[in-house]
Amino acid sequence: MTVAADSLAERMRSIVGAGNVLSSPSDLLVYECDGFTIEKNKPDVVVFPNSTADIVAIVKACGELGVPFVPRGAGTSLAGGCLPVGGGVMIALTRMKRILEVNYRDRYAVIEPGVVNLWLTNHLKPQGFHFAPDPSSQGACTIGGNIATNSGGPHTLKYGVTVNHVLGVELVLPDGQVVRSGGPTEDNPGYDLTGVIVGSEGTFGVAAKAWVRITRNPEAYRTLLGVFETVDDATNTISDIIGAGIIPGALEMLDSLILEAVEAAFHFGFPLDAGAVLIMEVDGLDAGLDQDAERIVEIARKNKAREVRKANTEAERLLLWKSRKQAFGAVGRLAPSYCTQDGVVPRTKLPEVLRAIQRIGAKYNLRIANVFHAGDGNIHPILLFDERDAEQVKRVLAASNEILDECIRLGGSVTGEHGIGVEKIDFMPKLFAPEDLAMMMRLRSAFNPDDRCSPHKMLPTAGACIERSHAGRHAAM
Amino acid sequence: MNDTLMNSTTCVIDGFGPLPLVRPNSVADLGDLVRAAAASKSALYPVGGQTKTALGMPPTRPGRTIDLRGLAQVIDFPARDMTITVQAGITMQALRDILEKEKLRLPIDVPEADRATLGGVLATNTSGPRRYGYGTMRDYVIGISALNDEGNEFKAGGRVVKNVAGYDLCKLLVGSLGTLGIITQVTLKLRPLAEQQAVFGLGCESAQLETLLRCLHESRTRPVCLEVLNQAAARIAYTHANLAIPESPWTVLVGYEGNGDAVSWQVQQLVKEVGTDCSLEARVDFPAMPLCHALCEFAAAPHHAVTFKANLLPSEVAAFCVAADQGPLRPAVRAHAGSGIVYGNWSADLTKEQAGSILTTWRERARQGAVIVQRCPSDWKAGLNVWGPAPHDVALMHAIKAKFDPNRIFNPGRFVDGI
Ligand SMILES: Cc1cc2nc3c(=O)[nH]c(=O)nc-3n(C[C@H](O)[C@H](O)[C@H](O)COP(=O)(O)OP(=O)(O)OC[C@H]3O[C@@H](n4cnc5c(N)ncnc54)[C@H](O)[C@@H]3O)c2cc1C
Numbered sequence: 001m002t003v004a005a006d007s008l009a010e011r012m013r014s015i016v017g018a019g020n021v022l023s024s025p026s027d028l029l030v031y032e033c034d035g036f037t038i039e040k041n042k043p044d045v046v047v048f049p050n051s052t053a054d055i056v057a058i059v060k061a062c063g064e065l066g067v068p069f070v071p072r073g074a075g076t077s078l079a080g081g082c083l084p085v086g087g088g089v090m091i092a093l094t095r096m097k098r099i100l101e102v103n104y105r106d107r108y109a110v111i112e113p114g115v116v117n118l119w120l121t122n123h124l125k126p127q128g129f130h131f132a133p134d135p136s137s138q139g140a141c142t143i144g145g146n147i148a149t150n151s152g153g154p155h156t157l158k159y160g161v162t163v164n165h166v167l168g169v170e171l172v173l174p175d176g177q178v179v180r181s182g183g184p185t186e187d188n189p190g191y192d193l194t195g196v197i198v199g200s201e202g203t204f205g206v207a208a209k210a211w212v213r214i215t216r217n218p219e220a221y222r223t224l225l226g227v228f229e230t231v232d233d234a235t236n237t238i239s240d241i242i243g244a245g246i247i248p249g250a251l252e253m254l255d256s257l258i259l260e261a262v263e264a265a266f267h268f269g270f271p272l273d274a275g276a277v278l279i280m281e282v283d284g285l286d287a288g289l290d291q292d293a294e295r296i297v298e299i300a301r302k303n304k305a306r307e308v309r310k311a312n313t314e315a316e317r318l319l320l321w322k323s324r325k326q327a328f329g330a331v332g333r334l335a336p337s338y339c340t341q342d343g344v345v346p347r348t349k350l351p352e353v354l355r356a357i358q359r360i361g362a363k364y365n366l367r368i369a370n371v372f373h374a375g376d377g378n379i380h381p382i383l384l385f386d387e388r389d390a391e392q393v394k395r396v397l398a399a400s401n402e403i404l405d406e407c408i409r410l411g412g413s414v415t416g417e418h419g420i421g422v423e424k425i426d427f428m429p430k431l432f433a434p435e436d437l438a439m440m441m442r443l444r445s446a447f448n449p450d451d452r453c454s455p456h457k458m459l460p461t462a463g464a465c466i467e468r469s470h471a472g473r474h475a476a477m
Numbered sequence: 478m479n480d481t482l483m484n485s486t487t488c489v490i491d492g493f494g495p496l497p498l499v500r501p502n503s504v505a506d507l508g509d510l511v512r513a514a515a516a517s518k519s520a521l522y523p524v525g526g527q528t529k530t531a532l533g534m535p536p537t538r539p540g541r542t543i544d545l546r547g548l549a550q551v552i553d554f555p556a557r558d559m560t561i562t563v564q565a566g567i568t569m570q571a572l573r574d575i576l577e578k579e580k581l582r583l584p585i586d587v588p589e590a591d592r593a594t595l596g597g598v599l600a601t602n603t604s605g606p607r608r609y610g611y612g613t614m615r616d617y618v619i620g621i622s623a624l625n626d627e628g629n630e631f632k633a634g635g636r637v638v639k640n641v642a643g644y645d646l647c648k649l650l651v652g653s654l655g656t657l658g659i660i661t662q663v664t665l666k667l668r669p670l671a672e673q674q675a676v677f678g679l680g681c682e683s684a685q686l687e688t689l690l691r692c693l694h695e696s697r698t699r700p701v702c703l704e705v706l707n708q709a710a711a712r713i714a715y716t717h718a719n720l721a722i723p724e725s726p727w728t729v730l731v732g733y734e735g736n737g738d739a740v741s742w743q744v745q746q747l748v749k750e751v752g753t754d755c756s757l758e759a760r761v762d763f764p765a766m767p768l769c770h771a772l773c774e775f776a777a778a779p780h781h782a783v784t785f786k787a788n789l790l791p792s793e794v795a796a797f798c799v800a801a802d803q804g805p806l807r808p809a810v811r812a813h814a815g816s817g818i819v820y821g822n823w824s825a826d827l828t829k830e831q832a833g834s835i836l837t838t839w840r841e842r843a844r845q846g847a848v849i850v851q852r853c854p855s856d857w858k859a860g861l862n863v864w865g866p867a868p869h870d871v872a873l874m875h876a877i878k879a880k881f882d883p884n885r886i887f888n889p890g891r892f893v894d895g896i
Binding site (some may be wrong): 103105106107149150152156160161163164173177179180181183184185186187188189190191192193194195196198199200216219239242243244245246247284285287288290291292344345346347348373376377378411412413414415416417418419420424427428431432433435436437438439440442443444445446447458459 | 555557558559560580602604612613615616625629630631632633635636637638639640641642643644645646647648649651652653657668669670671672691694697698699735736737738739740741742743786788789790791792816817818845846847849864865868869870871872873874876877879880881892893894
């Protein structure tokens with residue numbers, strides 16, 4: 001059953017009021033894509049619910065009218081998770097942005113899905129707490145989006161990803177039922193539905209509320225910068241640090257090309273002739289940190305580090321982190337367009353995958369910069385190009401594919417934190433056997449039986465290619 | 478199917494049986510068993526070391542018990558990547574020995590490690606004192622394989638520590654009590670062994686318990702465990718550890734792990750804090766390391782015929798423990814205070830009627846969480862509602878069970894709300 005966009009908008013206005021519905025073509029333009037801009041499709045209507053009851057009424061109306069809907073947070077997804085495949089209603093959660101409760105004694109907060117990641121951390125700061133998942137996009141992305149994509153960040157290595165910090169979710173199912181999984185207590189009897197809702201990329205329903213863990217801030221940090229002649233020396237250092245029983249708060253690697261961009265932008269004083277640098281940070285109680293830091297310096301030296309610098313002041317440390325977190329922005333200095341990939345390999349395979357990236361770059365005549373979560377083996381090669389040149393775009397897509405294939409070959413995965421969305425659907429049959437995908441489909445059908453909630457995401461389904469504007473997979477630019 | 482497989486013995490599961498017991502030595506044989514069960518519409522009850530078969534409702538449908546200890550191989554152990562892929566029938570002790578050679582560990586405290594298997598620990602989501610510092614099984618399983626209702630192996634996750642490709646069936650299977658499929662293989666994320674450990678005992682009166690817990694909660698130190706024991710529980714743990722039994726009504730054990738500097742600073746700091754900041758007269762002693770082991774084995778203490786488990790907010794633990802301690806037949810009360818988990822243990826003197834009325838009282842007091850009967854005589858279970866009232870999301874749980882196991886082959890009826 002199809003329904004005219006006008007009457008759909010009218011129906012939505014009757015639920016949430018005219019001020020919470022967008023339906024004019026110019027207004028909808030903003031919502032035709034998220035951070036993945038290669039595929040675009042406008043929703044028929046964008047609705048901004050203000051409460052769980054609004055969401056229930058919206059999805060029930062969608063059910064009656066037979067239209068699909070897709071949840072959306074801040075739209076920073078890099079995998080096209082918010083793409084309204086086949087049109088329909090986009091449920092934008094950005095007006096549900098209240099922090100409902102913070103309980104420091106029991107260490108949890110209850111939030112609405114539209115709360116921006118960094119707002120929660122800022123809110124907790126006076127009490128010395130934070131929300132641990134820290135994606136580089138944390139100033140913009142919502143916790144609802146973090147939950148849907150199971151986001152990570154530089155500090156994931158020690159503190160875990162989003163799923164390790166979500167205690168419960170209130171979910172509006174596609175048929176309008178409201179279910180609550182988990183809650184502020186641990187070990188609730190029954191299946192761990194919270195554990196599967198996190199990372200389900202908006203295909204199980206709309207998260208309307210969540211109980212999240214809050215984490216005490218580390219008392220102190222020691223932040224070191226190791227300068228290496230080769231990528232191999234840097235990766236050996238990483239393995240040796242962790243092999244020595246030290247779990248750093250973060251272990252991030254930057255290669256020479258990204259250093260060039262970052263140095264031009266922030267003037268930190270990075271050496272421009274180094275093969276790679278490592279940002280190595282240990283955090284926690286002040287008492288044990290010098291011991292760990294000294295061992296790290298020793299390990300780096302043993303692995304032929306040219307020098308190991310220490311951030312001596314908080315200002316130096318913050319500048320170092322600013323250089324890291326805004327590295328993507330700095331890339332703009334190197335080329336008009338860039339495409340960030342998100343692959344994972346076992347940590348010890350980093351030298352191999354980085355050599356492969358170099359080889360692939362040479363083969364396709366592309367410059368590729370690397371800045372990534374080395375401790376987790378989560379690579380983010382940045383392919384530089386000019387999007388006005390269609391031929392270059394083709395080469396970028398082909399090179400991205402080859403890099404991800406290489407990650408699979410080395411025993412890894414095609415996404416460590418950005419998700420499958422529509423972007424990487426074609427890789428799913430490479431990672432998983434038909435039996436695996438069939439079981440995932442069984443799980444989805446328990447939540448979302450007629451696939452009206454964010455259709456054609458994550459799992460390859462028959463018919464997806466026909467309805468989508470472009471068949472196949474595209475890279476995030 | 479080979480002969481040894483058919484040449485089966487029998488076994489009783491939670492008072493039900495005897496059921497034929499088969500021990501497949503390969504995933505292919507296990508697949509045949511599942512297909513045979515599907516064809517004959519009979520049930521399968523997977524077991525490992527049978528340390529936790531008392532959990533849940535007794536079986537009600539005839540079928541076979543499957544001993545998974547024949548599937549115990551290490552598939553891949555890239556120690557420098559700090560992951561391991563093993564078959565699920567391996568015992569926790571065997572796994573621990575393999576990991577320790579590389580100075581690694583899975584930081585989950587499991588009693589009876591020489592019998593308990595990885596698959597069983599996963600299915601029951603077993604945890605212990607250090608869950609406060611390190612989390613539970615769900616935080617360590619990064620890849621999983623299991624047999625589905627058609628006898629086919631399926632997998633999810635992978636072998637890398639960070640991965641968001643596909644739905645996370647690992648989380649679904651952890652704690653599912655074998656009701657969705659038979660877990661065959663697991664990839665785990667590992668941690669380094671701690672350089673140093675210290676366990677620290679504080680004694681206090683009932684009236685001071687919450688003050689002490691709050692003080693520990695606000696401490697500058699970062700404990701990895703925060704255990705509360707009443708006198709009966711302390712007697713069991715300290716006897717097991719060959720230590721003098723504390724005299725105070727409550728013992729709070731605080732554990733630290735880390736490098737040498739961090740551990741010794743924390744021990745000193747804590748002495749300072751409980752002496753001054755908390756202004757309570759806590760007696761401090763430094764029990765030896767065997768106490769760690771005793772705390773871990775506590776859950777399997779043979780004198781416990783009946784065990785209840787409550788999951789609460791951490792702030793509710795002290796009052797709940799004190800009330801439980803004053804209840805009839807003085808249970809051994811023990812809590813993972815930082816995680817809000819309280820256990821009450823009774824000896825075989827407790828009657829079914831007494832158990833029923835204590836359970837009702839516990840459920841009234843557990844405002845946010847739930848109370849389950851973790852262990853009791855099998856013949857009590859029909860009248861005790863061991864899982865408690867159905868959780869909010871039970872309809873979805875039934876829907877998932879129906880999708881994964883429509884013919885109810887796997888552990889039918891044993892889990893929450895008859896799943
Ligand atoms: C510059 C930049 C840097 C980034 N860095 C990182 C990083 O370091 N780590 C990382 O993990 N990611 C990173 N990302 C990706 C992205 O920011 C994360 O995936 C983030 O969690 C998305 O949040 P959002 O609010 O923008 O969600 P959206 O993009 O709006 O949505 C993402 C997905 O979640 C679903 N969704 C959103 N809200 C809900 C809800 N309430 N209920 C159900 N489903 C919902 C959507 O349908 C969609 O599938 C980065 C992105 C950019 C642009």
